[in-house]
Amino acid sequence: MLSPRLVRQTGLEVTVKLRKVFGALLALGALEGCSKIPGSCEQDESCGQNQFCHPEVKQCFDSRYTGLNILTPAENTILGGSSVTVRARLDVNPEARPVYPSQLNFTVTRTSDGTSTELPLQGSENGTYSAVWTPAAEGEFIIRATSPEAGGLSTSVRVTVDLTAPALAVLIPEAQPSAPANGFTYTDPKDSSAWRRDQTVTIRVESEAPDLVPTSLNLVVRGHKGGTDVTDLVLTPVTPCNGKTYCGTVDVPLWRPALPDFRGNFLVEVTASDPAGNVRQASGSIPVTRWKWAFDGASGAIQTTPAIGDKGTIYFGTSNTNGKVFALEPNGTKKWEKQLGPVLGSPAVGKSPDGTERVYVAPNSGELATVYALDANGTPISSCPLPGGALGPVTSALAITQHYIKEENVTVETAISNHNLYESGIIAFRPDLTSGRRCSGLSTASTEPQGASLIIKGNEVFFSNPGDYTVQNYRFDPQVGWNSINTFRSINIGAPISGLGVAEGGYVVGAGGLRSPGGEVKGGIMSLFLSPSGTRTWQYPRDTTGSEPVRNLVIGAGNVVIFGRDLPEGAAELTALNLLATSDEAALRATAPDAGSFPGAPVLGASGILYTASFTGPEAGVGEVAAWSANDLKLSWKLSDSVGRAEASPSLDCTRTPDGTPASTPHGVLYVPSLDGRLYAFVVDSSGLDTSAPWPKYQHDARNTGNPETPITNCR
Known part of the structure; x- marks a missing residue:
């Protein structure tokens, strides 16, 4: 057998x-x-x-089972501190039925000291068994799987545990502002270590860890106070590395993270990992300020709105007896200065016949004034009045247009102003003529308020008549000179008009107010519509009595009129109105209470931001500068220190390259004139004026021409 x-x-x-x-x-x-x-x-x-x-x-x-293999982790795997699933498979002879033992033993042994740990079985299915191991120490380990029911089959893998994440260092250089020079200061007086909002900072990341994975590096720049982060910046490896195993740099444009404040800090977070998956995060902070520079001309208060030329040159005048006209470069250097006397009316920038820049300014000397045309170097090329003539003090703005002069059969640039003397009125200055038309005028017996606006629209000029609290309108006729437009009738709001603007559809809008010696106050907004068929008038509020004086205004897209109130102390509301509303309730679009005191006009900037400069602040002699949402007048940020009181309106320009060309950046510069004699430059989040607005600033455009036909901005 x-x-x-x-x-x-x-x-x-x-x-x-x-x-x-x-x-x-x-x-x-x-x-x-x-x-x-x-x-x-x-x-x-x-x-x-x-x-x-x-x-x-x-x-x-014999041999139902042909093998036992550990599937994960693989031999020589480097593990981190995270839990790892150990998986093993028991293979069955293909001729046998797939019957599997209920138990498989897992053990982990540290090779350095033989310490062994048994891992509880977590699951089994179709011959695959699993357990979970969370490494608690570093070193080399042997993971073993054994099946007593399968004839003692056993297998193992050798792994290394690395629990230490790669070390990182984030190196942020200190800001190096220029030392004060020639009247300029470049350091934020409240934070001397801060970088400017318009600068780019090069950040360096270093590591001595040999196991850092360069492709795992990730950098995020956190916006201030939870604002928008920047996540698309990439580190670039650099050499030499000074003995480190990794060095990388990245340029951080400081205008990209959100800065919902005048000053703030951007947090730079860098993360990196090693092959074991250990992650390290390192961080650093970048202090940032909107302060760009301040210039002190040491020649009196600045009571005028700066005018800005093609290349970003800033022109303004100062008001003491030795007042000067200054031209400053946008980078914070002085181009030239000219001592001509107190300047109380805002300058305007025009063009000479050869296309070079020309600056019109009207300094005063006692009760007399002279209107100058200065070339780009500050040299007077012509002046008005003619010899033997006299102009009274000029305290209102200058406006610029083109007039056809019949006597010489030529169209020339004309600067219009309003002077106050015994026979006050319009003065028209045409420096490119040699005839009597070079300096001519019209007596209107009007006395302009300080800083009053002047509009020139084609051959028509609009200015206030403080005598009857209305706006006057004259047209220049090449045949006979100036003529009053008799069909024009403005509203008498019971107070002198000081601010003017032109809205969409031909509306001329004025702002005015008064404060009588007895304490009575009046102030509001008026408008009228010029058309061949007549006029349409509008007024807000319907009763201006008891309303704080309104000195100036701006007009945004859709004919939204925005203005503040003028207070000798304290703060009043900032208001936005719908021009064509039929009632006070319908007109009121938005209001911001306790916004400040605003003798000057706000500025409407690109990106829907409104900027204001206040006469009052938290303490005597200190003003405030603020940014608001133009849509709903929600406050974005406010500077309540380190800036003087403002009586005149600010100006806004784009950022410039060294040669004066507009830069392709989303930020710009706000220029704030102050009664402390300083012109302040602040970095803001608008790349120039709002070009969709019909009247975004005092005197309409960057050049202060007061002419709706002038391009609003010199920026592209």
């Missing part, structure tokens, strides 16, 4: 050989008299441990 147990063989080879053996035995009759072949079976239970019953030949065979 045959009783041997067949040796271990697997797969198709075993089946083929078995069939040959049993076939031969049967043919020889060797199995005669045997009722059962030794080792035969019907099912697995009839076989010994770890054996299986072959389903075709009904014979027991």
